[in-house]
Amino acid sequence: MNAPSVSSQAPSLNPAQLEAVHHLSGPCLVLAGAGSGKTRVITHKIAKLLQHGLAPKQIAAITFTNKASAEMRERAKALVGPRAAKDLVVSTFHSLGVRMLRADGERIGLKANFSILDSDDVLGVLRDCGGNTDNALARRWQWAISLWKNQGLDAVAAEAAAANDDERVAARVMLRYQERLSAYQAVDFDDLIGLPLAMLRRDDEARAKWQGMFGHVLVDEYQDTNAVQYELLKALVGSQGATPGRTPFTAVGDDDQSIYGWRGATIDNLKRLPLEFPSLKVIALEQNYRSTAHILRAANAVIAKNPKLFEKKLWSELGEGEQVKVIECDGEEHEAERVVARIQALRGGQLAVHSVNGAVLPVKFSDIAVLYRANHQAKVFEQKLRAAQIPYKVSGGTSYFDRAEIKDLCAWLRLIVNNDDDPAFLRAVTTPKRGIGHQTLASLGEFASPRKTSLFEALFAPTLGAALKGKAIDALHEFGRFVNDFEHRARHTTGSEDAKALLLGWLKDIGYEQHLFDNEDSEKLATARWSNVLDFVDWIAKRCGGEISQEVGGTFESERQSVFDVAQTISIIISIAERGEDTDVVTLSTLHAAKGLEWPHVVLVGVNEGLIPFKGGGEEEMTTERLEEERRLMYVGITRAQRTLAVSWLRRRKRGREMVAGIPSRFIAEMKLDEVTVKEDPRERLKRIRAELAAKVQASEAAQAAAGATGAG
């Protein structure tokens, strides 16, 4: 949906693709170069497995994002038909984890109705654990804890491995944090991988059940897996101990596109695969169906500087195409202006763009992407694009589910699903305000904490009267009754019409619309928020009607569900389909967010030393690992382009508040463009600018003369 276009490939598979599809019996690693048709291999392999007698529900295809998962299901549906596609287990690592925990988590002491904390909830819990309100510190803890969890370390191991005092403190906070989570019956996103793994390791029955579940497991973007995900994969397919019935699997990935090392992904998982699975079949897909030769040569030249795990070199039959263009700019504004000019030239057909068959294709806005290293770089481009009246979208803005109003409602839903979810309780009880303030909640907390009960449970304790005044208690009791009543109705309401009525009634009861208009200073903003809320209601209602098949959160069938059932899946659910927005728009995106996408025309901007490869303000050194990951990021950027690629850099750029001289990124030299193209010489440029200026002056003089002439006549 986001990919503006899809490279076309001949209907038949090429030999390497065929080999990957046909290798069904054992472990298989497919090294899929950029644009080499990896999704096609996965979907065809699914079809092949079905042909060989596996039931759809025995085939698991695991991805990283819900978006990738949805796309995979669509592509599979197109190939094997809706009936079979419906029962395929196409899901993210996280939703598979949820499914496992909801089914069997009780075996490791997790109630089936556990809550899933999102990043903000976690931050709140951490601030609480640390007895510290410093947001920045809590965020550092959050980051550290997540990384540790991704590496498979628990709090004890983390403390042992801590390199300095800060890390030791973080590890101790982690210990308290974990205690808090189990008290809340809550898990964080990382636990959705770690706990299922622990379950398979500890519980023989669960292991037997889940290892027998799948006849083949396919993993997409394998190079992005972290240590725990790899262990989970191994646990699912039956580990190395050579059980004869070990489940065959297919890992599809590209070591050259591993760009998430900073959040725990590790190429070790690729290195270890052949060692731990000696019968591993390794197949490289090297034919590229996306880009022209000029673009591929540049990409190959850059990535050749990195040490190779597996040798592979992309080639294509799409012809030479246009030369890669290097654009020198005076500064950020100038860069944005030149990019705008390029977009206009592409659109107007003023740039020589040879299509494959020689015909001139009209260039749509959606054929064009501007890619940069860091989000803040988007700003200037937005300004200039707006000024030029070019429609655009910025990928990866605040997601729908990050909006405050949606989080408010989600807190309520979480609370009815799991009464012990204290963060949800705290948000719901104060939203909208209902005369229960800090003081009351603090007393309630002091009452609950030594008794080891949740806040909600404490509400109804007969002895609560000793701790709180009558008025506060009345308010709390009323809230508690309301929640219980709402929960009861949510459990017994199915079907979209009834669900909608229930939810709207609930919003009315809590006065949410009024709350929005009271708290938002502009009426326009409040209206927008309220309309988000209504969308959200519709969205839940649709799911209750079973009109939407939902693979997230443990429900794989598309049957009628109660509001309560849908609420259970809320935290992890798909970010809403980017609503109908204009589709013909230029894309502005970070390089990271651009992975997996492609456009006919791409501009990489800000290709400067310091930006890419990135160097922070601190004096931390650039390690070779870091540099190599930056290089892979550049490689990802280059290989997004189908037909034309331009790379721009800044002669001067801002650092802090001062301007410093900009140096072109070493990656530009590494593209070895001088062999195939000529970048605009600075002196040439000056000449051109002078000429343009002279032309302008002449034109205005002529216009003046003409005006004078008409005025006189």
Place this chain on the structure above:
DNA sequence: CATACATGAATTTTT
């Protein structure tokens, strides 16, 4: 408690 001003720091992101 809310607003105003000063000070300081500045990647990449999914679930």
Place this chain on the structure above:
DNA sequence: TTCATGTATG
């Protein structure tokens, strides 16, 4: 330059 957090004041 901008954004966010911290402090001082009404």
